Amino acid sequence: MNIMVMKNIYLLFISLFISSVLSAQNDGDVLIKNGTVITITDGVKENTDVLIRNGKIEQIGEGIEVGDIKTIDAEGLFVMPGIIDAHSHIALDVVNEATNPVTAEVFVGDGLDPYDVGIYRALAGGVTISHAMHGSANAIGGQCETIKHRYGEIDPEAIRMDGAPRTIKFALGENPMRVHGERSNIAPATRMGMEQIFRNAFEEGKAYIKAKKDFASGNAELAPLYNTRSEVMADILKGDIIIHCHSYRADEIYMLLKVLEDYGVKRICFQHVNEGFKVAPELAAYGAHASVFSDWWAYKFEVYYSTAYNAAILAENGVVTSINSDSGELIRHLYHEAAKTQRYGSLSDNEALKLITLNPAIQLGIEDRVGSLEKGKDGDIAIFKNHPLSIYAIPQMTIVDGVVRFDINEDNYDMRLDVDPDETIPTFFETESHSHHGEGDRCMQDVYEFLNHKH
Amino acid sequence: MRKINWIIACCILMSSHLFGQQVQKSTYGDVLLKNATIVTVTNGTIEGDLLIKDGVIAEVGSSLSANDATEIDCSGKFIYPGFIDGGTQLGLIEISSVSLTRDSDELGDYTPHMQALTAVNPNAVAIPVTRVNGVTTVFSKPTGDLFPGTGAVIDLHGYTPDQMYAGSKAVLMNYPSTGKRGRWDRRSEEDIKKDSEKALKKLKDFWAQAEIYAKINQTGGEYNPQLAAMVPVMKGDSPLMIEVNKKTDILNALAWVNKKGIKAVFTGVAEGWRVADSLAKYNIPVITGPVLRVPSRTSDKYDVSYTNPAKMLEAGVKVAIRTDETENVRNLPFNAGFAAAYGMGVEEALKAITIVPAEIFGIADKYGSIEKGKVANLFVCDGDPFETKTQIQHLFIRGWNVPMESRHTLLYDEFLERDPGIKE
Structure with a gap:
């Protein structure tokens, strides 16, 4: 087996691995604990939990307890709508x-x-x-x-x-x-x-x-x-x-x-x-x-x-x-x-x-x-370290329909889902500034x- | 009588627009800023006063007083040195899609004799828009082929290029780049290789000529403007600003600079984090940015551009931050803010847009910090100037008290409550 083919198979495995990691836990159940919850439509709630089941927000409140559910500790973090x-x-x-x-x-x-x-x-x-x-x-x-x-x-x-x-x-x-x-x-x-x-x-x-x-x-x-x-x-x-x-x-x-x-x-x-x-x-x-x-x-x-x-x-x-x-x-x-x-x-x-x-x-x-955190709405959520309007805000986790799609702690180096096996010279993208092109x-x-x- | 006063007041208010001025005039005179938190950058943060006299910072201390100086109470407010953007096209491009307003890119591969300072438009609409965000000084640079021209450091106040010139120029070079440049680049691998070899040969040939010219210039010879512009670089009097972004290109450029024995500054340096140790080893200062850009490769971690300045700094590289912008150079503090959040820290990120670029441009004796005797380029604000919501309240450039006005603020004033509104 030549090296090129080995490399291709390797890349294929990587991409399969990433997609399997990302699509794991597709049930859309998650409990976010103790965050500062920015609801948009109902004020900002300190030390509050958000429960998402089957991809929908089921409950927002303090001290929500449910057994056996993926739980995210959002203490000290800001929880806002996606x-x-x-x-x-x-x-x-x-x-x-x-x-x-x-x-x-x-x-x-x-x-x-x-x-x-x-x-x-x-x-x-x-x-x-x-x-x-x-x-x-x-x-x-x-x-x-x-x-x-x-x-x-x-x-x-x-x-x-x-x-x-x-x-x-x-x-x-x-x-x-x-x-x-x-x-x-x-x-x-x-x-x-x-x-x-x-x-x-x-x-x-x-x-x-x-x-x-x-x-x-x-x-x-x-x-x-x-x-x-x-x-x-x-x-x-x-x-x-x-x-x-x-x-x-x-x-x-x-x-x-x-x-x-x-x-x-x-x-x-x-x-x-x-x-x-x-x-x-x-x-x-x-x-x-x-x-x-x-x-x-x-x-x-x-x-x-x-x-x-x-x-x-x-x-x-x-x-x-x-x-x-x-x-x-x-x-x-x-x-x-x-x-x-x-x-x-x-x-x-x-x-x-x-x-x-x-x-x-x-x-x-x-x-x-x-567009807001309300009971019955989709479980789309962004979690930030520091207030999202601060220059020092750093997104920590992004959830779509109750499924974690970005987690700063699980972020792999290369997150591509498909890797071009023929690519030997990687494309280097120069700055895409609007002012440099005129269009x-x-x-x-x-x-x-x-x-x-x-x- | 009251009515007449009103009319007079209105006339005064409207006069700037009647005479076609862009913004109100700046005023000049001694100013004493009282009771501020002064972030000096080079000597820590102090509570006290600051006296501006004859365009310079005359005194920094406590309980200062000065006859005839206009006093401004800055209780609860902060004073910062004006920010310096280490790479822009400000003043050279008015509207980028209108080619005849774009003066940054002259024809030809070797045009080091093209002077940015010649084409800087002191009345560019973007200049007031930029400075009211605390950016008082920028390096304005030509763009283009191998040797695009000579950039100049300018203060964002004045009516002629000479009034704006901040005393530093530098010849620019684009290091021949290898590889694909973007999704629009459809060249084959072979063509890419050929193109980069061709560019390297061009560089080699021009450099050889410039070396000879610099030697015979001592004894006299035929004048050649292109080669003459290279003399300060060849003699090591002035650093060459080398734009280079990709890992392999950076390494090649390092070897090249080392072989030539010239002073160099690397700019852009998007993949500096991949070769930070080498940059540090060769002691090459870097002007990097924009920080707010997409990663260079689809395989890159999402935050490589945010963390790039921190990683270079950590390896021991001297790092300044630029926007590489034209109309949005005002985002310099936000680029620095992102770098700060992603590992650089507030203090170092602040240096990267004040004292570090001043050092790189050789003007740190006059710019880049709040120190007695330095040019009075500074601003007063109500909080951390990296924070998006912070308001800048007073701005001084070379001691001129510059109005906090720009096209953007004037349109806000006119249109927030438009008159007539919806009814005729």
């Missing part, structure tokens, strides 16, 4: 279908990658759920998937959050204008063109619904030809899909609000929304949500006139606001990103922590199941490769 990232691109094989300004029919959930070590790194930052999004190359991009960070499972189906509402990515401004207008010479090349793309797409959806109704009621002889894109547009109009719209400037945000108002679409969360603070009263009045960066700005012109006080201004104006990562780096310390609203603004601890727990849950339509965010992943090949 962090939720309303905007990420981890666990995805592809991010952008950059071939048309409207691609409502595509779905990132068709290409989930449970092996992505980014999931583990997110867990190591206390993040239990993320919104794996389509990119921002198109005005109407693909549908997104809300995933649970059940790292260790190798079936793509196992990381979906079953029952989470459907969501879709929209995008405004420079990215779709650059990809389609500038490079392919088709609309949208301007923010005027953007508006009409949306109106046309909604009109198509409306016509599709009407044609179906007409057929059902006998007013038409034929049903409309089945069309996946129109199906999705129709579902948005019916309120079955939440829009998550990549946006930066106040004018384009205001534009989309008016378009949505005209078509009676209520469920909208603006993403990035760097200039959201300029139209915060309008966003609040519409009931629109905002999911923002804590402090990213100036990497492109449309974020030049922004402020790190954005989240604070939006929250103070009554907009349901979250802080997201859109980055495999930031997702590892969203607790720190949330704390920045206390430097740039004066949010209370609970308001700041809401930005990464309950509020993103509301934006994803899963707030009845996660800003992961939202444009795959687009440049695509465009570069084309040129």
